Amino acid sequence: MSQKELQVIQAIEDEALFTFAEFDPEAAERVGYSDYSYWGSTLKIFFKNKTVIFFLILMASLILFATIQPYLPNQKSSTKIHVSPVTGHPLQNQEPSKEHWFGTNVIGQDLWARIWSGTRTSLLIAIIVGIWEVCFGIFIGAIWGYVRQLDAFMTEAYNVINNIPTTILLMLLAYILRPSFRTMVIAMCATGWLGMARFVRNQIVIIRDREYNLASRCLGTPTSRIITKNLLPYLVSVIVMRIALSIPGTIGWEVFLTYIGLGLPIDTPSLGNLLNEGRQVMMAPALRYQLIFPAVVLSVITISFYVLGNAFADASDPRNHY
Amino acid sequence: MLKYSLKRLLQSLITVFIVITLVFLLMRLLPEEGYFGDGYDKLTPEQRENILRKFGLLDPWYVQLKNFYSSLLKGDLGKSIIYRPDVPVIDIIKLKIPYSMTFGLAAIAVSLLFGLSMGIHTARNKGRFWDKIWSGYVVFINAVPAAVYLLFIQLYITGLKYKGRSIFPMLFNRHNPRSWILPLISMSLGGIAGYALWMRRYMVDQLNQDYIRLARAKGMSEKQIMVKHVMRNAFVPMAQYLPASILLTISGSIYIESLYSIPGMGGLLVDVIQRQDNVMVQALVLIYSSLGIWGLFLGDLLMAIFDPRIRLEKKEGAR
Amino acid sequence: MTEPILSVRDLVVKFSLRGQILTAIRGASLDLYPGETLAIVGESGSGKSVFTKTWIGMLDANGWVDSGSILFEGKDLAKFTREREWLTIRGKKIAMVFQDPMTALNPLRTVGMQIQEALELHQDMRGEQAKARTIEILSEVGIDIPEVRYHQYPHEFSGGMRQRVVIAIAVACNPRILICDEPTTALDVTIQAQILELIRDLQRKMGATLVYITHDLGVVANVADRVAVMYAGEIIEYGTVDEIFFDPRHPYTWALLSSLPQLGIKGQPLYSIAGTPPNLFTDIQGDAFAPRNPNALKIDSVRRPPFFQVSPTHYAKTWLLDPRAPKVEPPETIRALRSKYERYAQ
Numbered sequence A: 001m002s003q004k005e006l007q008v009i010q011a012i013e014d015e016a017l018f019t020f021a022e023f024d025p026e027a028a029e030r031v032g033y034s035d036y037s038y039w040g041s042t043l044k045i046f047f048k049n050k051t052v053i054f055f056l057i058l059m060a061s062l063i064l065f066a067t068i069q070p071y072l073p074n075q076k077s078s079t080k081i082h083v084s085p086v087t088g089h090p091l092q093n094q095e096p097s098k099e100h101w102f103g104t105n106v107i108g109q110d111l112w113a114r115i116w117s118g119t120r121t122s123l124l125i126a127i128i129v130g131i132w133e134v135c136f137g138i139f140i141g142a143i144w145g146y147v148r149q150l151d152a153f154m155t156e157a158y159n160v161i162n163n164i165p166t167t168i169l170l171m172l173l174a175y176i177l178r179p180s181f182r183t184m185v186i187a188m189c190a191t192g193w194l195g196m197a198r199f200v201r202n203q204i205v206i207i208r209d210r211e212y213n214l215a216s217r218c219l220g221t222p223t224s225r226i227i228t229k230n231l232l233p234y235l236v237s238v239i240v241m242r243i244a245l246s247i248p249g250t251i252g253w254e255v256f257l258t259y260i261g262l263g264l265p266i267d268t269p270s271l272g273n274l275l276n277e278g279r280q281v282m283m284a285p286a287l288r289y290q291l292i293f294p295a296v297v298l299s300v301i302t303i304s305f306y307v308l309g310n311a312f313a314d315a316s317d318p319r320n321h322y
Numbered sequence B: 001m002l003k004y005s006l007k008r009l010l011q012s013l014i015t016v017f018i019v020i021t022l023v024f025l026l027m028r029l030l031p032e033e034g035y036f037g038d039g040y041d042k043l044t045p046e047q048r049e050n051i052l053r054k055f056g057l058l059d060p061w062y063v064q065l066k067n068f069y070s071s072l073l074k075g076d077l078g079k080s081i082i083y084r085p086d087v088p089v090i091d092i093i094k095l096k097i098p099y100s101m102t103f104g105l106a107a108i109a110v111s112l113l114f115g116l117s118m119g120i121h122t123a124r125n126k127g128r129f130w131d132k133i134w135s136g137y138v139v140f141i142n143a144v145p146a147a148v149y150l151l152f153i154q155l156y157i158t159g160l161k162y163k164g165r166s167i168f169p170m171l172f173n174r175h176n177p178r179s180w181i182l183p184l185i186s187m188s189l190g191g192i193a194g195y196a197l198w199m200r201r202y203m204v205d206q207l208n209q210d211y212i213r214l215a216r217a218k219g220m221s222e223k224q225i226m227v228k229h230v231m232r233n234a235f236v237p238m239a240q241y242l243p244a245s246i247l248l249t250i251s252g253s254i255y256i257e258s259l260y261s262i263p264g265m266g267g268l269l270v271d272v273i274q275r276q277d278n279v280m281v282q283a284l285v286l287i288y289s290s291l292g293i294w295g296l297f298l299g300d301l302l303m304a305i306f307d308p309r310i311r312l313e314k315k316e317g318a319r
Numbered sequence C: 001m002t003e004p005i006l007s008v009r010d011l012v013v014k015f016s017l018r019g020q021i022l023t024a025i026r027g028a029s030l031d032l033y034p035g036e037t038l039a040i041v042g043e044s045g046s047g048k049s050v051f052t053k054t055w056i057g058m059l060d061a062n063g064w065v066d067s068g069s070i071l072f073e074g075k076d077l078a079k080f081t082r083e084r085e086w087l088t089i090r091g092k093k094i095a096m097v098f099q100d101p102m103t104a105l106n107p108l109r110t111v112g113m114q115i116q117e118a119l120e121l122h123q124d125m126r127g128e129q130a131k132a133r134t135i136e137i138l139s140e141v142g143i144d145i146p147e148v149r150y151h152q153y154p155h156e157f158s159g160g161m162r163q164r165v166v167i168a169i170a171v172a173c174n175p176r177i178l179i180c181d182e183p184t185t186a187l188d189v190t191i192q193a194q195i196l197e198l199i200r201d202l203q204r205k206m207g208a209t210l211v212y213i214t215h216d217l218g219v220v221a222n223v224a225d226r227v228a229v230m231y232a233g234e235i236i237e238y239g240t241v242d243e244i245f246f247d248p249r250h251p252y253t254w255a256l257l258s259s260l261p262q263l264g265i266k267g268q269p270l271y272s273i274a275g276t277p278p279n280l281f282t283d284i285q286g287d288a289f290a291p292r293n294p295n296a297l298k299i300d301s302v303r304r305p306p307f308f309q310v311s312p313t314h315y316a317k318t319w320l321l322d323p324r325a326p327k328v329e330p331p332e333t334i335r336a337l338r339s340k341y342e343r344y345a346q
Helices: A004-012 A024-029 A038-048 A050-071 A111-146 A148-163 A166-177 A181-208 A212-219 A223-259 A269-279 A289-316 B002-027 B044-054 B063-072 B090-125 B128-142 B146-157 B178-207 B210-217 B224-239 B242-249 B254-259 B265-272 B278-306 B308-312 C049-051 C113-122 C127-142 C159-171 C187-208 C217-223 C241-246 C251-258 C332-345
Strands: C006-017 C020-032 C037-041 C063-072 C094-097 C178-183 C210-216 C226-231 C234-240 C306-313 C313-317
Touching: A004 A223, A038 A223, A038 A289, A050 A111, A050 A181, A111 A181, A111 A223, A111 A269, A111 A289, A148 A181, A148 B002, A148 B278, A166 A181, A166 A223, A166 B278, A181 A212, A181 A223, A212 A223, A212 C306, A223 A269, A223 B254, A269 A289, A269 B002, A269 B146, A269 C306, A289 B128, B002 B278, B002 C037, B044 C094, B044 C178, B090 B128, B090 B224, B090 B254, B090 B265, B090 C063, B128 B178, B128 C332, B146 B254, B178 B254, B178 C113, B178 C187, B178 C313, B210 C159, B210 C306, B224 B278, B224 C113, B242 B265, B242 B278, B242 B308, B278 C210, C006 C049, C006 C159, C020 C049, C020 C063, C037 C049, C037 C217, C049 C178, C049 C210, C113 C127, C113 C159, C127 C159, C159 C187, C159 C217, C159 C241, C187 C217, C210 C217, C217 C241, C226 C241, C226 C251, C234 C241, C234 C251, C241 C332
Parallel strands: C020 C234, C037 C210, C037 C226, C094 C178, C178 C210
Antiparallel strands: C006 C020, C006 C063, C226 C234, C234 C313, C306 C313
């Protein structure tokens, strides 16, 4: 025994300390630690990220503004061709001014109004496609995973469809169906759900075969409970992420289709259309604002959704809940 | 290994057959005017019917399919209708493929070089300054539609002048090497981001594996572990998609080729769609959709060489 | 007594987790003597693995040695910061065998290469010579047709065989200390005995010091000379195997032994220790086991007990050994164990 230890012992003179303490079984249980909650941790990690807060505010204000913009006072129509009261000619290619905040385009329409109208159109397409992707993807994925006899067939079918480049499929569908809002939505709905279906299928196979689920089933847990406790939390986070990420994706495809001439009709403003209009006049430096304004708004939207989707995916991954 | 290769070859053949058939049937839905050339509106219904009959389009679908396959086996993809009337499709694309492939392969090389080093660097310095800068780049490239940043690059970088002349010309010219640089860089931006993202992810995955702990306990330095274990293992899953991307360079880049007027395959598909040349559309779609399948086949073989487990194990589920 | 080969004093290891500080090792001390086999036992989370990982500088990135010393060959390993310093120890002087052989090998490199790597690093062997030695080692760890096995990949080996390979890697460089972190937990019972046997043979051949980390007291009784019991990041009792099994003094050791299924009495429920181990995020006052100890004294919640000597080789950290403490008899199962032993000794 070391010198130091002896001193410690001798220093204690209070003999009363050497009597039994009361044993409290509840106190013994209390010392452990388990204050974990999946959603609590997910949200905590998500909101702790300063970049997330920044983009969340940015995105929320953009969406809010795009929605209420037409109801605000002094807003112009997105399709009306403005005419100069003095000369009677259309106000073509007017640079940004007090009257037209973002200027006017080649035929004299107000760019500010067109950008917000375009944002609404593009977001609407993106949200429809996103929701469809999730619903149809889950439906097909559930059948794929649940009906064992179909698994081999569906897997092959998946490989076949997945092997055709999305660009080709999209172009073909858009070509066959003729440009319109509906075509755009149908073409994108036809290609986007694959990934989701495969994800759900894999989850169901895991639910079926993973050992912790097997164990859970052996203990008599009904399938419905396994699904709600083990699959659903995961699925909800994936759904949120998918919709968030499908928005930059869909907007990107819309830009692509418009670029190759298979986009929405010109009289429907969309971010893709606006960008394309801007591209046509971009060689004249004085008119580049017609390209820059839509490009900036479009980039802000796609980046916000992309960052938020990914940040949410990270936050909802239990492996990051250390 | 041989058995596995043969099995995959057969599988791919079947898949190609299914895809081609599906695409062919889908093609029957193409807009009818795409078979007539310029004067569609002036033709009488009888004349239209004659032309359609000439193409065999009024036959029942199974006869069409049979004819289609018999000419396909002879290597005949048909003749252009509007794009360059009566020139065989093969002759048209023969001139265009070299442009697309040269640019495509160069872009893959550049992307691999920069993307992989970027991925390795960021995985090793997770959470540090450069990691954040690079991931900002990856986010930007992945989130913003390529058309947007490619347009701005062309617009502003070609504006840079040295002694009154543009350093980078705005349009491609076969005889001016300086005009090759900007398209090549633009084309590689996406690839760099992609390779960097996946390399970083796979490296981080590998670094968390148990065998890294053993390698460390063995007394290997971090550097040796990176070179001998992590980088190699992280690259294997990426190698699977390499043959596909190499083969798909044949299809060219739609944006780059149209922005810089490169006479390659990427612009071609857009052209023939805009000008409604159905035979060309069909031929190109067939080529592109089967390329992917052969690419994946080669990728699987490559994986089997790298990863000894694949040769033995039964492949589970979908890729 | 001989000089210790490795000597740990008052080691404190902390981790930063979720923005909080966790103290995983709370002042552990231990001496390791040349050629002996020491078993470190304790339940999950008691810090057994972390404790030994500090000897080869392999704490996770969010952990660090806060204070204390680890003396080995005249150097204080606790002061090592740079990789270059650790590379003189790791694998070469102190080697480690991990729990799960299924994931411990790189799936994409041949088994031979993975052993050879260690030889090339520390023994300065190259090419054919290294290969020949690797094949020799493979056969030493009991792998048949080593020439063929050399070229095979880990997935072509069974779990037990893989563990032999992992052991081969560890012993390739004749380390002075071999740490086996639950080497048999992931294996079939029938394979376990073979692996333990193999480790014992190799140790004899090399004259290395062996440290077992385990929660399997059956393994301890079979292989160890001495036992150290860990609880909540502290070594609370150590002694020879006989002393710990038949004359334990710490209430935690009593509880641990009582929960051995082999000691249960037919028809009675198996003993289990009430409560859960303490939260290492909080600052623990006094004896960490006190809240779960039915015989806790008042002083246990105030002051941390020092080591009391039971015999020259046997020490325990409990106030019950203080002369002023009331006499507490060990539980019935422990007493039964002791009387059985005494009868056997006569």
